[in-house]
Amino acid sequence: MKKEFLVIVLVLCASFSFSQTTSEYVKISAQADKSAYRPGDTIKIAVIADISKPYHINSYKVSDPTLIPTSVKGLTEGIITEGVSYPADKKLKFEFTESEISVYEGKIVIGLLAKASQDIAEGPVYFKYSFDFQACDDKVCYSPKSLKDSIQIVITKTGSDIIISNSEVFNNLNFSESSQNFVKSEEIKGSKLTENERVSKPADSDxxxxxxxxxxxxxxxxxxxxxxxxxxxxxxxxxxxxxxxxxxxxxxxxxxxxxxxxxxxxxxxxxxxxxxxxxxxxxxxxxxxxxxxxxxxxxxxxxxxxxxxxxxxxxxxxxxxxxxxxxxxxxxxxxxxxxxxxxxxxxxxxxxxxxxxxxxxxxxxxxxxxxxxxxxxxxxxxxxxxxxxxxxxxxxxxxxKLPRSGEWMIGVKVIFGLILFGMALNILEPLIPKNVFAIVFPLYIILSGVYLLLIDRQGKNSAGYTTVKNIIAIAAVAAGTWILKPQSEASEVKWTMMNSIESINQSVKSEGKPVIIDFYADWCAQCKELDKYTYTDPEIVEMTKSFNNIKIDLTKENEAITSGFEIKGLPVVVFMGPDGKEYKELRVTGFLEPEEFKKRIESLEKNISAQ
Structure with a gap:
């Protein structure tokens, strides 16, 4: 009788060992592959994410370090995560991206591979896990989110009555370490950017x-x-x-x-x-x-x-x-x-x-x-x-018929030696202050050219080599001088950075000008497109010179600003009159081409002049 009762309990646990958590963008649930586990057993959990339309989330492997990858992690002591099997991604092109990006849409299943420790206690255990993601639609990206949930599993010492469950789900998951979509536990980094953190893109030599x-x-x-x-x-x-x-x-x-x-x-x-x-x-x-x-x-x-x-x-x-x-x-x-x-x-x-x-x-x-x-x-x-x-x-x-490796080759080695020194300096760029490197690197190019032109005497008996060397030297001096010469400042909209409603209100009141407020975040791809294409348009730069241009960084969560301006996703651009009144019909949500942005500015000017 006791054995039959245990079987009934395990069957019920298998039936109810799932969880479900919902956000506006994603609904997650989890299922286990067995009704119970013994200490030391391998545990497979299927995390099912149902992504609402019209949203998509970034895949686990992002092409840009500022994008937020999807990540699943186990959070329960006594159950050790060994790896995660992610689904195949989709490569999609959006109007705010230059190239395709890797995303998930619709319903996806992520497999979490874990192991019960040898000293785990017998009985029901709630295995906690997190699902980190960033949702976007075709125009706007939303703040990174982290959903946390748990699924009940049973630890038994005997293991004689363990039942295989949810086979239809786990048959489609690949937990092999050789799979290109399987990430070992030591490689699981998860999202490095949440509502309360800021990360900037690292400088890479490649x-x-x-x-x-x-x-x-x-x-x-x-x-x-x-x-x-x-x-x-x-x-x-x-x-x-x-x-x-x-x-x-x-x-x-x-x-x-x-x-x-x-x-x-x-x-x-x-x-x-x-x-x-x-x-x-x-x-x-x-x-x-x-x-x-x-x-x-x-x-x-x-x-x-x-x-x-x-x-x-x-x-x-x-x-x-x-x-x-x-x-x-x-x-x-x-x-x-x-x-x-x-x-x-x-x-x-x-x-x-x-x-x-x-x-x-x-x-x-x-x-x-x-x-x-x-x-x-x-x-x-x-x-x-x-x-x-x-x-x-x-x-x-x-x-x-090939040229022999004579004196001219020694001269070629000198040129390549200077190039290798330049490469060494370039590799050190991430460790050198930007303003210092901007002077040192072009100065090195100039000095290399001067050395080849006035000091180096290798290959002097080869007229052809000497001619080529002098051309390279003069080109190096010219290039280094051009790089070192202060360049005219890039044409772009000039912004004043602010981080509070009080500072915004004070600026609007004291300036007495029409206002453009740009809300952005480091993880917002469309924001970067606005900066790169729209805010560098010469006509827009000229038109905004008479405006009070304010930029708000929402990489860190700022509840006062997001609530005060009713911001759900980014980018958002707000247009106000000198009195601080917003013209809501002009609000921009998403990337906007320069021509369309000009029309918003012109409409704002007409509304102000009509008052």
Whole structure:
């Protein structure tokens, strides 16, 4: 009788072991995969989020650090979270974004993988969890929210009457660590930005590459990376590999151009394998790589490596092609496998010179965290680096036509040494005050040009090299001078920052001008679009010069302002007369193109003049 009663209790627990919490944007509920668990058992929880129309929420993997990712975390002692399985996202383009962003819509299921501790007490346990998210619609983003709820599970010592439940839900969840949407517990960061916190976008050394891929699209980025791979063949420690490679092809091709071309292809594929593997590793260890590269000690270490490589270009020490590799060109490593292995080896040898470019790609791939993207970007880079060898393989007998590595090459090393020093300085940018870096970096470019023009005497017997060097030197001096010269201030609306209703009222009363109030937050993508496109329009800048322009930062929750101005989402732009009266019909909620914004200003001016 006692056993039957326990079975009934477990069945009832399985039937009622769910929770439900609702917000205006999302309704969450949870289900467990079993009616009960023993100490040490694996626990699977399905968190079901029903996203109301017309809203969407950011996915767990955001492309912009200022966006708020969706995050689920366990909060109960005795039940240890091991990881979270997130659903596949949707890539959608909105009118306020330059490129597609990763979002969730409709109903989604997030799997939470946990384990009951060995010393957990027997009986019912309420497993608490949090669901952090940021909701947006097509025009407005809302404040980040955190829903907290719990689900009742049962801990039993016997385990003889445990019942599998909710199979239809858990059959569609992938808790495998190899899944690209599974995040281990040590990698779970959650939302770093809530109503009571402010986060600004960190300065990243790879921002140019990241912005390029996000802004121009993947295809354009692949073209640029491919061309970059081609250009890397001109670096000092890659160029000497060309004659070695040609002698290798010449020894193996036996006069057959077709065989030489095929060997060149396998050679390039060997290089591609090296760098593609590097890209996949960077993607799979992205969390570790991204964290490490934000550490000041790591930044300094990388800068020192770049500086050391620069010193090697000036002859302090030399990076030589290993003798064993040089001998390869004359050994009997025949066949396509030999070409593949040769390409693999050259991929490693080329690393010291092409490191800075590869490092930037590694950082980007590590942040994206997608192995396929890592493979693709580095495969394209390697094919750009290896393409010349396919053509050179077909004409391996033409080695005598290549310029010899004579005095002019020593001069080229000096130029690359100066470039490496500049890269070291650029890597240190996040650690240098902005106003100091704005002077030091262009000054270094000018001094480098002066050094090449007036001091360096390498390659002076080569007329062609001397001409090219002087052109580079003059261009460096001109570029550094242009950068150092104070630029005319960017044309944009001038704002006065305020953070209270009292300061707003005081400003309106004392200024006696028409008022524009812009409400924004760091996590608001549409706010950034207004700043970038609308508030930089020359006509709008001119029109607002006679206005009292106020900007309110709502990254931190400010209940007095949001209630006082009835703000539910951002961005919001309010138009007032000199008397402080708002013209509600002119209120902007969401991104507005410059032409439409001008019409609001003109309407405000007409309303004021009509009084």
């Amino acid at each position: 921002s140019d590459i990241q912005d390029g891929i996000a802004g121009e699209g993947m295809f354009s980025a692949l073209v640029i990376i491919f061309l970059g791979g081609l250009a890397l063949n001109l670096t000092p420690c890659v160029y000497p590999l060309i004659p070695i490679t040609l002698s290798f092809f010449g020894a193996q091709a036996s006069g057959s151009k077709t065989q030489s071309i095929l060997m060149g292809i396998f050679y390039a594929l060997g290089m591609a394998v090296t760098y593609s593997t590097l890209g996949v590793i960077a993607a799979l260890t992205g969390g570790i790589l991204g964290t490490a590269l934000q550490n000041p000690l790591v930044i300094i270490g990388i800068a020192l490596i770049m500086a050391a490589l620069g010193l090697s270009m000036f002859g302090l020490f030399e990076i030589r092609v290993p003798q064993s590799l040089a001998v390869m060109g004359n050994t009997n490593r025949s066949g396509y496998l030999g070409s593949l292995l040769m390409g693999l080896t050259v991929g490693f040898i080329a690393a010291p010179c092409i490191g800075p470019f590869v490092l930037s790609l590694l950082v980007y791939v590590g942040k994206v965290g997608d192995p396929f993207t890592g493979f693709l970007l580095f495969f394209v880079l390697a094919m750009g680096l290896g393409l010349p060898y396919i053509f050179l393989a077909a004409y391996s007998s033409s080695i005598s």
